Amino acid sequence: MKNPYYPIETLVEDIITETPTIKTFCLTPSRPIKFKAGQFMQLTVPGHGEAPFTPSSNPSVTEKMEITILRTGKVTDALHALKPGAEVGLRGPFGKGYPMDKMEGKEVLVVGGGVGLAPLRSLIYALLENPKKYKRVSIKYGARVPEELCFRRLYEEWAKAAPNVDFTVTIDVPAPNWTGRVGLVTTLLDGLDINLEDSIAVSCGPEIMLKFVTLKLLEVGYKPPQIYLSMNRKMSCGMGKCGRCNVGHYYLCVDGPDMCYDKIKNVQNVFG
């Protein structure tokens, strides 16, 4: 019998500083871990506990895994203090992952905010693996200031990945030496040249951003069944047993963490 609570020994090979508060941890688990884009892992910092994160790396790579993490609490403080060579632990993958089959043949709109681009990166890898499967992949990303933009080194590559792929980035407030777009990520959804009826929208970011992205998507004409949101709740077991990650009667750890907005739109305080 396998112990689902045991963290698989994992080596931190490298740590990439993405922004002043975000780091990417390049991990080598002691045995390959197969995951689907959007599924999440429970990452253990020995002695400090575990926290849930969706890998930011390519889901077709199983020997290595990258997880991009914002420093924001007890476990992430401990993570950010680690040096390459440290031992951590992994459990998972958990959850359903993004509805890749529903995206095929569609115009896929990906909307990210801040560190929310991390889980979306694994989705972007999965989409760009074979861009012809989708009519279009349009990625919109926003952060507060230029220093907080995650994965800047990859934007050009994504934007040029295929003729049907585009990438637009914005920052919330003007900054010196920034010549790009300024405005909340929702402003990138004004005047969308997407065929709405043939589109699926996926979004990940802070709760407040998810709320306004959802409102905006509805305003421009998306219907709730076309919207998928990466929801945030506290998680512990990952297996639908410990009872804390519920959104209505769904447990994000088994039914999500990406939820179709149609399923949760009537839940009170759905955005916290």
Added chain:
Amino acid sequence: MHFIDSTNFERFLKKLSTGGELFVPVRRAETGKLHLERIELFPLPDDLALDGYRTVEPLKGFAQLLRYPVADYPSTEGDDISDGNAFPNVVIAGARGCDLAAMQLVDKVQVEGEFTDPFYAMRRDRMLVIGADCSECGETCFCTLLGAKPWPEKGHDIAVSKVQGGCLVEAGTERGEKAIKENKELFAEAREAQITMRDEIRAKVVKDLDEKNKAYPRADGMTEIIRGALNDEIWDAISSRCVECGACTNICPTCYCFLLYDQKTDRSHFQRIFAWDSCQVTGYARMAGMLNPRPRLSDRVKHRFYHKYDYLPLSHGAIYCTGCGRCIDTCSASIDMRDSFRRIKDEAGGKKKA
């Protein structure tokens, strides 16, 4: 149907629990209430009670311990669980209908589905549960409001009904059937008069339950009502006296929620601990960055009702309340689920009229 006299019943329990642990309900003189106590020496105590109503303690703690280590890491054994025989066989005698049903509900969460909690499953496999009829109803009992009966209906290996001089006995599972067969010299055929006596006691307890709860609405009808568009004022009112102690969820036989946390055992070894948790306390669902989907106490009180009566019926196909009334007994703010339902129903009815 079998009959076993009191002396033979004691022999039966002794044989069943050989090499394992035996727990029975014992009446505490000062309160008159029943507690599950471990019996290590025979004869059985005089105050053993197969009558009365449910014990103060629920059964869930036998399979889902209050707090226990689930992983030591790093370990050379990795995630293999080799020591599957580390748990003792446990015989629990005298479990009531509400607790038998509750145990099955917790099983649904911890054992069924894509993942199984191996520790829960191993302990549960080693439990032999003997159910017993209630011969009276407690002040807070309301199983009949959920359509259940105050005697073992399901979830028991063996069921006993106390009658003059001993008990009527029925098997509920193959394991129970086997245990009876292997000890058949201890049993006699039940007589018609004994069955009549049992049925009379049962009818009286049901009547008492109906009488005691006549002012309250059917609890199994509340799912539809709370799904209706109720405003939060009713929950503010219901929770106004709550002191956020978490006693209701801890004592509930179906509340199974838990938390995993890690601690150091030495400089390079760590232990993951599984511990019961309560959705009633502030930090339960709070995330890093102080985000909390249920920041107000009334959100959390409401959540307890909704989890049991709305969410779990949708996700696991059953109301996670068996009407044992322990949450009412234990509440230092006197929050009574039955009365809360009455207020909610009145409110919903009032709205409809308006």
